[in-house]
Every structure is written in structure tokens, then in C-alpha cells.
Amino acid sequence: xxxxxxxxxxxxxxxxxxxxxxxxxxxxxxxxxVTVSRALSHPxxxxxxxxxxxxxxxxxxxxxxxxxxxxxASKRSNLVSALIPSLTNVVYTSFMATFSQHLRQHGYQVxxxxxxxxxxxxxxxxxxxxxxxxDAILLTGIHHSDKARKQLQGAGIPVVEIWDITDDPIDICxxxxxxxxxxxxxxxxxxxxxxxxATITADDERALRRQSAFAERFTxxxxxxxxxxxxxxxxxxxxxxxxxxxxxxxxxxxxGAVFCSSDLSAHGAIIELHTRGYKVPQDIAxxxxxxQDFAGDIDPALTTVAVDRLQLGHLAANSVxxxxxxxxTKSVHDLGFKILTRLSx
Amino acid sequence: xxxxxxxxxxxxxxxxxxxxxxxxxxxxxxxxxVTVSRALSHPxxxxxxxxxxxxxxxxxxxxxxxxxxxxxASKRSNLVSALIPSLTNVVYTSFMATFSQHLRQHGYQVxxxxxxxxxxxxxxxxxxxxxxxxDAILLTGIHHSDKARKQLQGAGIPVVEIWDITDDPIDICxxxxxxxxxxxxxxxxxxxxxxxxATITADDERALRRQSAFAERFTxxxxxxxxxxxxxxxxxxxxxxxxxxxxxxxxxxxxGAVFCSSDLSAHGAIIELHTRGYKVPQDIAxxxxxxQDFAGDIDPALTTVAVDRLQLGHLAANSVxxxxxxxxTKSVHDLGFKILTRLSx
DNA sequence: CAGCGTAATGTATGCGCATACATTTTTGAT
DNA sequence: ATCAAAAATGTATGCGCATACATTACGCTG
Numbered sequence: 063x064x065x066x067x068x069x070x071x072x073x074x075x076x077x078x079x080x081x082x083x084x085x086x087x088x089x090x091x092x093x094x095x096v097t098v099s100r101a102l103s104h105p106x107x108x109x110x111x112x113x114x115x116x117x118x119x120x121x122x123x124x125x126x127x128x129x130x131x132x133x134x135a136s137k138r139s140n141l142v143s144a145l146i147p148s149l150t151n152v153v154y155t156s157f158m159a160t161f162s163q164h165l166r167q168h169g170y171q172v173x174x175x176x177x178x179x180x181x182x183x184x185x186x187x188x189x190x191x192x193x194x195x196x197d198a199i200l201l202t203g204i205h206h207s208d209k210a211r212k213q214l215q216g217a218g219i220p221v222v223e224i225w226d227i228t229d230d231p232i233d234i235c236x237x238x239x240x241x242x243x244x245x246x247x248x249x250x251x252x253x254x255x256x257x258x259x260a261t262i263t264a265d266d267e268r269a270l271r272r273q274s275a276f277a278e279r280f281t282x283x284x285x286x287x288x289x290x291x292x293x294x295x296x297x298x299x300x301x302x303x304x305x306x307x308x309x310x311x312x313x314x315x316x317x318g319a320v321f322c323s324s325d326l327s328a329h330g331a332i333i334e335l336h337t338r339g340y341k342v343p344q345d346i347a348x349x350x351x352x353x354q355d356f357a358g359d360i361d362p363a364l365t366t367v368a369v370d371r372l373q374l375g376h377l378a379a380n381s382v383x384x385x386x387x388x389x390x391t392k393s394v395h396d397l398g399f400k401i402l403t404r405l406s407x
Numbered sequence: 408x409x410x411x412x413x414x415x416x417x418x419x420x421x422x423x424x425x426x427x428x429x430x431x432x433x434x435x436x437x438x439x440x441v442t443v444s445r446a447l448s449h450p451x452x453x454x455x456x457x458x459x460x461x462x463x464x465x466x467x468x469x470x471x472x473x474x475x476x477x478x479x480a481s482k483r484s485n486l487v488s489a490l491i492p493s494l495t496n497v498v499y500t501s502f503m504a505t506f507s508q509h510l511r512q513h514g515y516q517v518x519x520x521x522x523x524x525x526x527x528x529x530x531x532x533x534x535x536x537x538x539x540x541x542d543a544i545l546l547t548g549i550h551h552s553d554k555a556r557k558q559l560q561g562a563g564i565p566v567v568e569i570w571d572i573t574d575d576p577i578d579i580c581x582x583x584x585x586x587x588x589x590x591x592x593x594x595x596x597x598x599x600x601x602x603x604x605a606t607i608t609a610d611d612e613r614a615l616r617r618q619s620a621f622a623e624r625f626t627x628x629x630x631x632x633x634x635x636x637x638x639x640x641x642x643x644x645x646x647x648x649x650x651x652x653x654x655x656x657x658x659x660x661x662x663g664a665v666f667c668s669s670d671l672s673a674h675g676a677i678i679e680l681h682t683r684g685y686k687v688p689q690d691i692a693x694x695x696x697x698x699q700d701f702a703g704d705i706d707p708a709l710t711t712v713a714v715d716r717l718q719l720g721h722l723a724a725n726s727v728x729x730x731x732x733x734x735x736t737k738s739v740h741d742l743g744f745k746i747l748t749r750l751s752x
Numbered sequence: 753c754a755g756c757g758t759a760a761t762g763t764a765t766g767c768g769c770a771t772a773c774a775t776t777t778t779t780g781a782t
Numbered sequence: 783a784t785c786a787a788a789a790a791t792g793t794a795t796g797c798g799c800a801t802a803c804a805t806t807a808c809g810c811t812g
Binding site: 081124126127128129130131133134139148149150152155156158159162163171172173174175176189190192193194195212213216217218298299300303326330333336337355356358359360361 | 426469471472473474475476478479484493494495497500501503504507508516517518519520521534535537538539540557558561562563643644645648671675678681682700701703704705706
Binding site: 428429430440441443444445448472473474475476477478479480481482 | 799801
């Protein structure tokens with residue numbers, strides 16, 4: 063594929079002519095480049111005295127190692143690529159925060175990109191990322207194009223897929239069973255005595271799978287159809303309000319429970335219900351998904367499906383580190399989920 | 408500084424022995440490495456026929472260019488570094504989404520890290536990022552250590568500071584005047600007839616500056632002290648509730664207006680007021696900050712201070728691109744702000 | 753058809769570092 | 783004091799690509 067980007071081409075490209083290298087530092091410290099390199103990556107192999115002189119030379123020159131050259135020579139970039147659907151969705155970014163922090167402690171940096179729920183742009187991004195020769199790569203979800211799978215396998219690096227599980231991961235996956243989660247919520251609400259239910263779902267493949275599992279199971283249990291309001295784009299309070307309004311205005315759903323694909327839309331649904339005079343959960347119960355930080359702080363406190371995101375972050379990071387270190391690793395990690403009963407359902 | 412990270416050291420380091428290079432592609436297409444390189448970056452300088460053969464060879468081999476080697480040879484990484492305080496705060500991530508997208512269209516990738524509101528870790532991160540030889544770097548805020556400034560200047564690349572303005576930027580800054588925003592809110596609330604006010608502020612340097620400007624101005628206008636509830640960490644609905652509760656329980660603030668450092672804490676404050684039976688804005692008015700996507704969707708709709716984040720993203724990206732292309736650029740961009748009057752104040 | 757400009761490709765080189773291997777210096781045990 | 787092992791440092795080399803420069807193959811003008 064020819065490179066069709068416009069390349070920047072200005073005065074700043076001429077910089078670097080004067081940048082300090084290990085050779086410069088070495089000259090100042092009276093040693094060669096190799097010793098400087100060693101002083102930085104294997105300080106125990108360099109005498110106390112030279113170490114000090116090199117350190118002084120580094121301070122004096124303001125030397126900043128060139129990780130690009132280092133990566134080329136060593137074939138290790140200390141970079142881990144990560145692709146997430148959205149940069150603004152806390153569900154993904156809070157995971158990333160944990161993941162990055164954990165990896166940083168082991169000397170790795172994370173190169174993060176947003177794929178935007180779009181398969182085509184994911185393919186392009188995977189190629190771009192692989193060109194940076196990351197030491198590992200993390201993807202969201204388990205559905206990737208054949209081309210992507212091929213490139214990933216060809217890269218010969220650990221690949222972690224998160225937020226979902228499958229028996230056939232590219233390499234490693236860490237997540238939970240969305241189908242089971244949908245079913246579980248259906249059973250929970252049925253057990254609570256609800257005869258009717260509806261769903262509010264965002265345009266997210268995993269959310270849609272939870273929704274369909276929920277609808278299928280709830281219909282089986284209660285013999286009543288489950289209307290769905292698709293919020294169209296990504297979940298938000300506004301989208302949740304709109305969807306709730308739509309359900310009330312355009313379906314015969316008037317009492318029962320609503321299963322939302324996100325805590326955000328659940329929160330929006332509750333706000334809409336309140337402004338219309340419905341009581342939650344007495345008139346209509348609401349279940350969210352994700353257990354976001356605010357779930358316990360709204361009124362009524364939100365009943366929701368919780369997945370241990372901290373553990374997700376740790377497991378994903380550890381899997382990467384284990385693989386990189388050649389330690390044995392499980393290829394499928396099922397985090398499970400938990401229905402957190404609060405007051406809204 | 409010696410590298411004290413544990414280095415991963417496992418089986419995966421041996422990979423790459425078999426990775427396809429331009430030389431391999433060239434051999435298959437009957438040309439040399441140079442022609443392959445040209446085919447990729449200057450396709451117009453290669454004949455139609457060879458171009459096709461090279462393309463075929465690329466497809467056949469699954470060649471993925473090595474951007475690391477490219478960067479070393481060309482001294483351009485096509486990377487732009489970005490440091491933001493928090494990955495989970497939509498205020499920063501929504502900016503990043505715009506910024507990254509814009510730069511991606513011009514062939515640049517963004518290397519994003521979270522600094523965590525902590526100056527020491529910012530210094531370390533700046534060094535790490537500079538070692539990757541980014542073509543430009545973006546920082547949040549205008550307060551950086553001397554060491555950081557020195558390193559940044561030595562890097563000889565465009566530096567953009569966002570979310571704040573100063574007469575003395577390292578290179579370029581894009582933001583607005585937080586002091587002026589605080590004053591403006593004070594004047595707005597005074598004009599609305601409020602004689603009393605309080606503030607709810609998170610532990611964020613810029614938020615604290617808005618708060619102190621607000622308090623100073625409001626006190627000057629109304630001769631009444633402005634109690635503050637610091638939420639301690641980062642803003643959230645929960646922190647807002649707690650702070651509001653604290654104000655009511657532990658100060659003599661009972662009526663008037665509350666200026667919150669974030670829409671999130673404002674939302675929390677409103678929830679707390681509602682559960683305690685206060686009417687918003689009749690009993691207590693609430694002003695937020697940031698105009699997050701939900702601000703208009705809660706009840707009552709939130710009056711807040713809006714900054715054009717989209718424009719911030721575009722301006723920051725364009726400034727970088729202009730600098731890189733050697734075009735003339737303004738060094739200080741004041742975005743201004745706007746008080747968005749809705750129902751909560 | 754000489755002569756020259758242009759298009760198309762190739763050759764040579766080095767970016768800054770890590771690493772294998774070679775050499776020198778130091779240490780300690782006898 | 784002697785020698786082998788260990789510690790400390792150096793030499794040589796190449797990672798994969800971009801770029802300056804050299805070469806070759808073709809037109810085209812007069």
C-alpha cells in the first residue's frame with residue numbers, strides 16, 4: 063500500500079544535527095559509546111567510578127537516549143500497542159489507565175489509538191501500529207478481519223484481546239461471556255417478579271449480544287416480548303433519556319424493568335422517568351451495565367452488572383509480561399461478572 | 408539516569424529473524440531495496456510497471472514496513488507525544504480524540520500518556536517520551552519544572568501547552584484564562600441576585616485558580632465569605648455529593664449559589680441537594696465547569712462554563728502541523744470561554 | 753544522428769545504538 | 783610473586799531504512 067499521507071516537510075526536519083549521542087557523552091567521560099550504553103542498561107557491569115563520570119557527562123550534555131536507535135538495534139521497542147473503540151468512554155479508558163500503569167512499571171510504554179467501533183479503520187490502525195514494531199499488542203473484542211488476524215500472527219508478538227472471551231483467541235483473551243451476562247440479568251429480573259421488560263442498547267457489538275441474550279431468555283421465562291430502543295451511537299445520559307422516552311411513547315411498555323447496555327444510558331433513563339413522574343424502581347426498575355464510579359452515587363443507586371475492570375487491567379498486563387518473559391500463560395481468562403444489587407432494580 | 412526497569416527477556420525476543428524487509432520484497436519484485444522504499448514514499452518516482460510488481464510482492468510476503476528503521480534513517484518519527492493528567496477524565500480525552508484524529512489524517516500517530524496531576528512523574532514521562540524522538544510534543548498546563556523546560560527546548564521540536572495561557576509559553580500555548588473565568592462566574596451569580604456563594608473544587612491546579620478568582624471577586628462584590636469544599640482527589644459525582652453534604656453540614660452556607668470545578672461534581676451536588684429536599688436553583692443554584700455532554704440532559708439542566716474543546720483540538724493540531732511545515736504560527740491562542748445559562752443557576 | 757534532458761533505477765552510506773566477541777586490567781588465592 | 787579467573791572496557795558489526803549521488807535507458811531537438 064503506497065503511503066498516501068501528506069508528509070510534513072518543514073524547518074523542524076533539519077533539527078537533530080546537533081543532538082547529543084552516546085559517543086558524545088563517552089568522549090566527555092573518557093570512555094567509548096559501548097560503555098555509555100552499558101552504564102545505562104547494565105550499570106552493574108560498569109565500575110563505580112566511570113559510572114559517576116558518565117552520569118556527570120549526561121547531566122552536562124543533557125543527553126536523552128535515542129530509543130528509536132535502541133529499538134532498531136535490539137529488536138525490542140519496549141512499546142505495547144493498544145486499540146480501544148473510544149477514548150472518551152470511561153469503561154475503556156479506566157482499563158487503559160490500569161494497564162498502562164502496570165506496564166510502565168516494567169519499562170513498557172503504551173501506544174494508544176481509538177478505533178471508533180469501525181472494522182475498516184481497525185485494520186488500517188493495526189498495520190500502522192505493527193509498523194512501529196511493538197513488543198505486544200492489545201485489541202478490544204474478538205472479532206477481527208482475516209487480514210488483521212494474518213498480520214497479527216505474522217508479527218510474532220503477544221496479542222491480547224479483551225472484554226470478551228472465545229475458545230479460539232488469536233493468542234490470549236481476557237474478558238467475560240456477554241451472552242451469559244444478558245441471560246443472568248433476565249433471570250434476576252424475572253426472579254424479582256417482573257413480568258415485563260425492555261432494553262436500551264447502544265451500537266456496540268458486545269452490547270447487542272447481551273441484549274439479544276437478555277431478550278431471548280426473558281421472553282422464554284415470561285412469555286412477553288422485550289421491546290428494544292437502540293440509542294444509535296454511543297451510550298450517554300442524553301441517549302438514555304431519549305431511548306426511555308421512545309419506549310414509553312412508542313411501545314406498550316409501561317411497567318416492568320429496563321436493561322440498559324451502559325450505566326450512562328441507565329442514568330439517563332432514570333432521569334427521564336423521574337421527570338415524567340415515574341418512580342424507580344416501584345413503577346419501572348432499571349439495570350445498568352459496567353458499574354461505573356457514579357453508579358452508587360445517583361438516586362436511586364443503580365443496580366448494575368459489574369466486571370472487575372481492575373482485574374481486567376492487571377490480567378491483561380500480566381499476560382503480556384508473562385508471554386514476553388517466556389513464562390507459561392493461560393490463553394483464556396474468564397473474569398466473570400456480578401449483578402450488583404442496589405436500589406434501582 | 409541508569410535504567411532501573413526490569414527488562415522483559417523471553418522467547419519473544421528471538422522473533423524477527425524471519426521478518427520481511429524491503430530487500431526481501433525487492434528481490435521478489437526484481438528491484439533493489441531503494442526502489443521499494445521509493446515505491447512506498449514517492450510512488451510517482453517509480454514506473455507503473457514496477458509499482459505493480461512491488462505491490463504484488465508486498466501482498467505475497469505480508470510485508471509491514473519497519474517504522475523504527477525509517478525513523479532512525481530519516482530523523483522523522485511521525486510520532487507526536489501527548490501528556491494529559493488523566494485518561495479517565497472526558498474533558499481531556501475528548502480533546503485527545505479530536506487532536507489524534509486530526510493528526511492521523513496527516514500521517515502522525517499520537518503517543519499518549521497519563522501524568523496523574525503529579526509534577527515529578529511528568530518530568531520522568533517527558534524524558535521517556537523525548538527518547539522516542541517525537542516530531543512534536545503536547546503538554547497539559549503551563550507549569551513545568553525547569554528541568555522539563557530545558558529538555559523540551561533542547562529537543563528542538565514544537566511544544567504545545569494546552570488548557571491554559573501565558574505570556575511566556577515554551578513554544579505555543581492554546582487555552583484560556585482561568586482567572587478570568589472564575590471572576591466571570593462570580594459576576595454572573597452576583598448579577599443573578601445571589602448574596603451568598605460557595606465552591607466545590609477538585610485537586611487540580613487550574614480548578615484551584617478558578618476557585619480563588621471566583622472567591623476573591625464574589626467576596627469583593629457581596630462582602631460575604633465564600634466557603635470551599637475541596638473534594639480531595641479528582642472530580643466525580645460521588646465527590647460532588649460528599650462536598651455538597653460537607654458544605655451544608657459544616658458551614659453556614661444554606662442558600663445561594665455553588666460554583667463547582669467540574670460538571671461532574673456539580674451533578675453530584677445537585678443529586679445531594681435533591682435527596683435533602685433542596686430545590687435547584689430556587690434554594691441553591693449550581694454552576695458547573697466544562698459543559699460535558701450530559702450537562703444539558705440532567706435535571707435541572709446545568710448552567711456551566713463552556714470552552715470550545717473541538718476548537719482546542721483543532722487549534723492544537725494545526726499549530727503542530729503548521730510548525731512542522733515551517734509555516735508561521737501564533738504562539739498564544741486564547742480560546743475564551745462562555746457561561747452557558749441553563750436552568751440550574 | 754549527435755547531444756542532452758528527463759525518467760527510472762541502482763550504489764554507497766550512515767542514522768545511534770545493542771550485542772557478540774576480543775582485549776586489558778584487577779583481584780585473590782596460593 | 784604468580785597465575786587464573788573475574789571484572790572492566792574496547793572493537794567490530796549490523797539492525798532496516800532514507801537519502802545523496804551515480805548510472806543507465808529513453809526520448810527529443812535541431
